[in-house]
Amino acid sequence: MTENTPQRRKRQLPTAEQLRIWRDFIETAEALRSELSSRLQSESSLSPGDYAVLLALSEAEGWRMRSSELAAGIGWERSRLSHHLGRMERRALIRREECAADNRGAEVVLTPTGAEAFRGATVPHLRAVRELFVDALTPGQLAAAGEVAATLRAHLGSSRKL
Amino acid sequence: MTENTPQRRKRQLPTAEQLRIWRDFIETAEALRSELSSRLQSESSLSPGDYAVLLALSEAEGWRMRSSELAAGIGWERSRLSHHLGRMERRALIRREECAADNRGAEVVLTPTGAEAFRGATVPHLRAVRELFVDALTPGQLAAAGEVAATLRAHLGSSRKL
DNA sequence: CCAGACTGATTGACGTGTCAATTATGCCCA
């Protein structure tokens, strides 16, 4: 009877083994993120945030987007995007223009500098994803990872509303 | 023959499906981290960083540790710890004392305030881990997640040295 | 029309992280 340990009276708490897996999972994801980020940085002077913004813009009509749409597209809060765009604009990766259709709005435009930086970053970045993630796992493990992620995300989505 | 797409000439790049799994994986981990962090924050006014520090200290001899050991124990750079301890000290969660054995060194001491905050945070935090992670997965998925994490970490460890 | 609510976007304050430089002390040996 492991289910009546004092620490787990009122509501079930994770067992030591479950907690170990949790920590392993979250720390590994963090380590991966950090390694990818540092490679991206050293190979192209872009942060993962820069990369996400440039990717979205490079796929947009005329290399330009309304900033809200950009935020929605990459799943960022608008304030976060605003701060980030400020930093990217200083580095000339993007430019902000007023929006003709709505005077409140702003359009974010990919500059040639930004496009060039993105072009140079993409292959090494994808290669790193392959090397650090895809190649590390067997096809079965990769599929399992995908399934676990999808399951967790679905569960998260439903419990966030409570 | 999917293996000779133009984009994957010189060195194999991830396929669209592999990339999708990668993004799902990393974004899910990030979403989990963020949800956990916000629950911890609202339930106990502690950040995950605070929690990690308090956990280590609460398990230490006499609620005190040399700051390098603390850094090593939770896997942080010393500079990061130093900044964080400064913030925690302002909130009276910890105290810094000079070290008798080595005059360069500092000892970090858990205060009663810190111990109390940690006590109040631990059960809700573990409950959240259970709810958001453990309960979302089948036992098989949980085991698979653990295996994937271990494999990725091992691979990361060996390729970081290159 | 026009007051008030709504929306797009920015700002400021502050916590968090990294990197490089700095300070202070300990230690070793020529």
Add this chain to the structure above:
DNA sequence: TGGGCATAATTGACACGTCAATCAGTCTGG
């Protein structure tokens, strides 16, 4: 013994994130 190197820890500068407040422009109902 004292010059030089290693080590403990902190600091400063700056990127990144979140939250709450703000500002300006749009829309809507009376």
